[in-house]
Amino acid sequence: MTYDLIVIGAGPGGFDAAVEAAGLGLSVALIEKDFLGGTCLNRGCIPTKLWLGATSAVEELHNQARMKVASGEVTVNFAALQSRVQKHLAGTRKAMGMQLKKLGVELVEGTGRLAGDHQVAVASADGEKTLAYKKLVVATGSRPIFFPGLEPDGDCVLDSDMFLSLESMPESLIVVGAGFIGLEMAQVAHRFGCKVTVVDAMDRVAPLEDPEVSQALAGVFKRWKWDIRLNERVAGVVTRDGRALLTLNSGEHIVADKALVAVGRGPVTKGIGLEEAGVELLFNQIQVDEHLLAAPDIYAIGDANGHIQLAHAASHQAHYVALHAAGKIEAPYVVGPVPSVLYGSPEAMRVGLMENEAFLADFETTEVSVAQLAANPMAQAHAATQGFVKIIWSGGKVVGVTAVGHDVSRLVTPAAMIVHQGWTLDDIHSVIFPHPSLDEALLMALKAERKQVQ
Template sequence: MAYDVVVLGSGTGGYVAAIRAAQLGLKVAIVEKESLGGVCLNWGCIPTKALLKSAQVYQDILHSKDFGINASGTPDFPAVIKRSRGVSDKMSRGVQFLMKKNKIDVVMGVGKLKAKGQLEVTTTDGKTQIVEGKHIIVATGARSRELPSLKQDGKKVIGYREAMTLPEQPKSIIVVGSGAIGVEFAYFYYSLGTKVTVVEFLPRIVPVEDEEISKELEKIYKKYGIEVLTSSEVTGVDTSGNGVKAKVKTPNGEVTLEADIVLSAVGIAANIENIGLETLGVKTDKGKISVDKFYQTNVQGIYAIGDCVPGQALAHVSSKEGIICVENIAYNEKKYAHQPEALDYNNVPGCTYCTPEIASVGLTEKQARDAGYEIKVGKFPLSASGKATGAGHNEGFVKVVFDAKYGEWLGTHMIGYNVTETLMETVLGRKLETTYHEVLNSIHPHPTISESIKDAIEVAYGEAIHL
């Protein structure tokens, strides 16, 4: 079994790389140990959005009188989980279809680099086979990271996979970590009636976001009744009783929190063990595979993309890395007309799908000041947005950061209703080196959330109409 390209792992990096390689006329195989689509389609992005939608529907029912409608209902937790798994299964079947459509061979089993140009694949029945590839792309993704003080047992101390398939709804849960995974699950469980406590080691929740975004989400979560402990650390857990007792070191001393379950959402660890990297001498650094701008490792013919390489661990990043990687391979094989453009990691959009949503790209206000920019900052509250007010979700704001000297769009940071759908204007604008002038001279549709970006820019330049 010899191929031009063999991809190890079928997540959003792997299957996209395989399809693009096939489109470019390369003979392709993909090796997958579990389910096509990887974590994103089966255990991450997609099924969590289905869970969050169910939670939002229930919240709409609880507040239906605010919209002039009398409605009632109770959550059926197993049915919510079942719907999420159904959505995930449908998307995974979609990837199966795409493999057939693009004539990509799928080899199910655990793959391991055996020698240059060779993968050894062990199937579920213990049989092994060698898959040969002139170019091998490692796209093995990542898993939930474990802390020494917070070992996961899959029952009382769980990771994200167990969090979306619990057999019954917990009455209380402690979420350790407040990145995207943590705050999304915190919102999901709170929305269905679970008592939620969020514990964050750093001084603020969603710590990669602009500081004002963090403050706003913490304020809203506390309003919901979610307990938020920042600058706090779980030092140990006791699972011997019916539930879990977690010792937490806080700025005010140590406390013991009790809950049915603890969800560890403290980040991810790349899956680079036991895949043969050492056999071939592939270099790694700080738990990631070292690559160049076209994702070539130090070993000719071996590449790596996605969560197992440095860069933002996001589905859309891994997909673009996969496309760049195979386009460069095809270029070198004289099957593609030009060398691809390297990915700009400074213009990667980030989205968090709690309620309210968070969306951001580019420099935060602090990052811009620390970089030495003289800046103009504009902030527009969604309480002044007709679309947000009509939708009954007018909390949050849009914040823009511009370079005062040249008008360069440095960043946008949003928290509020549907803001993840409005972020692309900034990403594209920054890619095209747009200034504030072009944005203000482009008509924005009314009423929309997207026009709040224009409103924020007007605030930055002293031209506010709606404030």
Template sequence: MSEKNYDLVILGSGPGGYVAAVRAAQLGMKTAIVERDKLGGICLNWGCIPTKALLRSAEVYDLIERAQEFGLKVEKPTYDAAAVVKRSRDVSERLSRGVGFLMKKNKIDVIEGTGALAGEGKIAVDGKDGKQTLTAKNIILATGARARTLPGLEPDGKLVWTYREAMVPEAMPKSLLVIGSGAIGIEFASFYRAFGCEVTVVEVMDRILPVEDEEISKMAARAFKKRGMKIMTGAKVEKLDKQKDSVKATIANAQGKSETIEVERVISAVGIDGNVEDIGLEEAGIKVEKGHVVVDEWLRTGVKGVYAIGDLVGAPWLAHKAMHEGVIAVEHMAGVKGLHPLDTKKVPGCTYSAPQIASVGLTEAQATEQGHKVKVGRFPFTGNGKAIALGEDQGLIKTIFDEKTGELLGAHMIGAEVTELIQGYTVAKNLETTEAELMHTIFPHPTLSEMMHESVLDAYQKALHI
């Protein structure tokens, strides 16, 4: 068994892993990354990127169907499901190759195989080149997560799908049940609904998108219902009976009564579990709680030289959070001065449904629960010239401030392109901006971003366009 020596070995090449590798290389570390599948991990190959490609196809299809609103004449549009999927896969493949280029550019060794901790400062790899042991001063565990399964609702890859099967349908189902209304579930519900699928979403909580501000969740539910989705909240899928080419689902509704629906396919989107198995955690003495590795504010596991990042260490389960953690871990082990631990209140969240939803910071309820006396501003898309010109006049931007200090506590949005707009408030939070700076900021006209300004003004009874 051969042995190679490194300053840093990273287990997993998802967004957190490959970004950590690049930053380590920039700091002069001899770095290797171990990957058992494709570079880029789940996010790039089976998550963030391919789903956005699918949703872009759905968005374009929806716009074509609305062509008459814009004075355009288009024959009744049709779609090619295989071509839609192929475009999505091509986008992922292109970006995976891009990660490979980054590895070569930064002289990072990519070792194909399955890795596991094998003693202090060691990772054993079983790959296409046989077995080998890598030694390193530091190790980062970035093995990500997988779809959670519930007893009796286990995916089979044919009738009951996880996100993987949902991204590569051989044909568009005529009817679909989505279990779970987080970002993953709602994005798939939006995609399939755009192509005419009858979609039912079942959520065990009392509202969809339960991590979002309640006002935004309610607006989202109305928008999705208007697009033809059936939404059942406070409900639970009790049983799935698989037929030859369909599934009968028994659902306990909010009133506690059971009802049965039959659909062609089911998507299980009930959360994720960290990939903590078979990587040597128990033998190394690394603590695992609720399916995730326990770390401190610097992403240290408690075992000397071993860090963990990304979905493996828990919520929020977001690629950009994993990237940031990768940089923090590398800079901490390198002794970079002036580091700040991750503040999850400054991590934006985005759902690329139709309409889009985005947020950062505290919800109104959370802010109140934490003892803040709040000022809340709202601005509707109906009051914005650019939104009207785009034909996207349905939506809302909501801002929450501490009345005493003017601190921006949270921002919540629903509507066109809000996943791009949210970063303005994220920067503001990171700079500890108050309402005064935001009020004095000039926003270009005509843009959707003007609504961000107006929402701030509205919190202080100074809105100009409502």
């Protein structure tokens, strides 16, 4: 049998591509070497959010206690939490499998490798078999990457996968890398009473975000008495005498129960026959054209093509390639503003251009307007008033929204719509914002005085 479409990788992008293509009437095979759902479901986004959700009351109580209106203690059973996480993941995978079966998608368990003209060889415990395709989607995702000297040993030096598999939370933790992965996991550890040290070679936490967002986050973390070490390069980290020993280039040593190395992720693209099939790799990222094609009849989506490492971006690309493979669309792939969120408390979210990006694109008309969360009734109600919402304007239209503070992930979808539609001042009153709500912070920022970016 020759399948209309074969998909390698059952993460958010690959699974959605298979489901949507089957819904369009294509015969589909989905190859997965591990679990349905990929990294996001099993070792990333979802377990982390279950951790953050289960411990959110800890931070909520802390905020109210600072206002002297509440007292007490929230105790989270970590073993019970881990059990709940595994049950949720197993249930989700089961539901995904049932959906594939209902749609007639053949799930092939094993490692897929391109094996000549329109063929994929799948190696599994039962041996190797070859599948033929008309079109192929490579959605192989990403894995943690490490600099020399920072490789995890599975003992006291951990990557994010290992950290999520802990049986108990350590009393002290070194986090190498102040990006979203490291900061979210550090917040969970903090809520369990863990002493946190964050080390990064960059000059600020969340270095890819607006500098004012980084400043706001750092202010909160320092108030929590985190030891934040910036502009510090790590020479190495090892397990020594049952603890993690980190050595800075300066020669200083930092010791903790565990060390989490979260310095980034890289695409899984080597050793699966891509280059032999004429696919170009640049820094292990699959190079694609305007139709997300890496070679004739071979698409690449999600983390594998390196455009942006977010599950929802992979799913958006999956929708397009399913339509294109089915002959339902011929136009090039167009990506709108892609939202990103740092979860926890505080949170940070961004859609569209940041202030500096807009200024570089059009310095003559770039403006910003800002609303402080201290003026928002819901932020006040939750005793979490640090933070702001910033609107970036260019040519009189909204081109970006950035926010940091309590629960600002709630603003990301309306912000994405506002940026996508390119709101002007005339559009502000076309939608009624509820009162009281956190959404009003968006409205206040849209209506605030605009200032020219210098």
